[in-house]
Amino acid sequence: MMSDRPDIRVELLSDPAYLSGARELISSVCKRLGFDDLTCSKVALAVDEALCNVIRHGYKYAENRPIWISLWPLRDDAGEVSGIKLVIEDEAPQVDPSCMQGRDLEDVKPGGLGVHIIRDVMDEVCYEARETVGMKLTMIKRMPRSGAPARLSSKADKAG
Amino acid sequence: MAEELVEIQRDADRVIVSPHGDVDMSRSPQLRAALHDALDTRGSLLIVSPHDVGYMDSSGLATLVEAMRTAKRKGTRMVLCGMNPKVKAIFEIARLDQFFVIYDNLEQASKA
Numbered sequence: 001m002m003s004d005r006p007d008i009r010v011e012l013l014s015d016p017a018y019l020s021g022a023r024e025l026i027s028s029v030c031k032r033l034g035f036d037d038l039t040c041s042k043v044a045l046a047v048d049e050a051l052c053n054v055i056r057h058g059y060k061y062a063e064n065r066p067i068w069i070s071l072w073p074l075r076d077d078a079g080e081v082s083g084i085k086l087v088i089e090d091e092a093p094q095v096d097p098s099c100m101q102g103r104d105l106e107d108v109k110p111g112g113l114g115v116h117i118i119r120d121v122m123d124e125v126c127y128e129a130r131e132t133v134g135m136k137l138t139m140i141k142r143m144p145r146s147g148a149p150a151r152l153s154s155k156a157d158k159a160g
Numbered sequence: 161m162a163e164e165l166v167e168i169q170r171d172a173d174r175v176i177v178s179p180h181g182d183v184d185m186s187r188s189p190q191l192r193a194a195l196h197d198a199l200d201t202r203g204s205l206l207i208v209s210p211h212d213v214g215y216m217d218s219s220g221l222a223t224l225v226e227a228m229r230t231a232k233r234k235g236t237r238m239v240l241c242g243m244n245p246k247v248k249a250i251f252e253i254a255r256l257d258q259f260f261v262i263y264d265n266l267e268q269a270s271k272a
Contacts, residue, residue, distance in 0.1 A: 016186035023184075023215065041215070041246045042253075048217050052185045113218035113254050120253045 006070035006087070014055045014090075015063040022069060023048050026086070033073055033081045034143060043084065043141050046121040049114040050088045050137050058092025058135065066091060074140070083123070083142035091134040097127035166194035174205040174270070180212045183220035191220065195227040199234060206231055207269045211242030221254055228260065241269035 008029065012018045027044040035043065051067060059065045067090050074083035102116025119125050124140040165187055169176040175198040179191050198206055208224065210216065224240070231238035241263040243251070251257040263269040 016184070019184050019186060019217075020182055038246065038249065042249065045215075045217060045250065048184060052217065052219065055185065113221060117218055117250070117253055 002072055002074065002085075006072050008069075008071040010069045012067055012069070013063060014051075014059045014065040014067055016052075016055060019048055019051055022051060026069075026071070029071060030084060030141075033084060035084075035141075036144065039141070039144060042121045043086075046118045046139060046141075047086060047088070049117050050139070053114045054088065054090045054092060054135075058090050074142070081143065083140060086139045086141075088137040088139075089130060089134060094129040094133070094135060097129065097135075100127040165190040168194055168198055170201055170203070173203055174207060175201050175203045176207045176209055176266070178209045178212065182215040183210070183213055183223075184215065184217045185219045188217075188219040188223045192223045192226070195223065196230075199227065199230050199236060204235075204237060205270075205272060206236050206238040207266065207272075208238065208240050209242045209266055209269070210240070210247055211244070211266075213247055214244065216247050216250055218250075218254070221250065221256060224260070225256070237272065239263060239269050239272045241266050 008025075010022070010025065012022060023044040026047045027040045030040040030043050031037070047069065054067055055061060067088065070087040070089070072085040073081050074085055076082040100115055102113070102119055118137075118139065121141070122139040123142050124138075126138045128136050128138075130136045165180055167178040167180065169178070177194055177198050179194070181187070183191055195206075195208070206227075208227070228238050239261045242265055243262065248257070248262070251260070251262070261272065263272065
C-alpha cells in the first residue's frame, strides 16, 4: 500500500528559472524507476506545463510564491514499480476545476496548450481545490509495459 | 541577449534561426525576439532549425505559432527542420506537426 508520505517532496519558488531543475529531477527519477527515455521526457514536460500554468495563471508571473512537487512510485502486487504519481500544489486563488480544460486544437493560435499536453501525456489527471488555499493537481503515469492497474486509491487521493 | 540562445544566419534571400539548449518559459522570450528580428529582415524564406534544442515546452510552441502567423502576414515562407525526436513528439502532441512544414534537415529545408 502506498504511503501518504511522498518519496520526494520539493518546494520551489515560482521563478521560471527553476523549471529546468524541476524537469531534470522528474526525468531522472522516472529513468531510475524504469520508464523509457521518451516517457521520462513526456512526464517532465507534463510537470513543466503544470508549473508554467501555476506561474502564468495562478501567480500572474510573481516569482516569489511557493509551489510544491510531491512524487510517489506506484507498485503492483509483486512490489514492482508500475507507475508514478505526481502532485503539484500551490497557494494561488482557487478556480473551478471543471474549467481546467485544454483548448480546441483545430484553432491554431499561440498559447493554451499546457492543459492539453498534460492530459495527453498523463494517464490520469485531477484538478481540485486544496482544503484551505490554492489548487492541487494530481497526475498518474503508468509504466507503458505494465498491465497492472495503478489507479489512485481513496487513501492515496488524500495524500499531500 | 537574443544572440546568446539563438544564432541567426542571413543569406541573400533566406534567414536561418537556430535556437540552442532548452526553449522553455524562461527562455522562449529570447527566441521570440530573435524571430522578430529575423522577420524584420527582407527575405523570402525563414528556416527555424532547432537541431540543438533538447527540450521545448508549450511556450516555445506558442512562440513558433506566433512567428508563423507573422511570416504569413509578411509573405515570408517559414519552415522548420532538424528536430530531435523528443522535440518532434511535443509538436505531435499539440498536433502542430500538421500546421508547420517540417523537414528532416537544413539541406532539404533550403530547397523549400
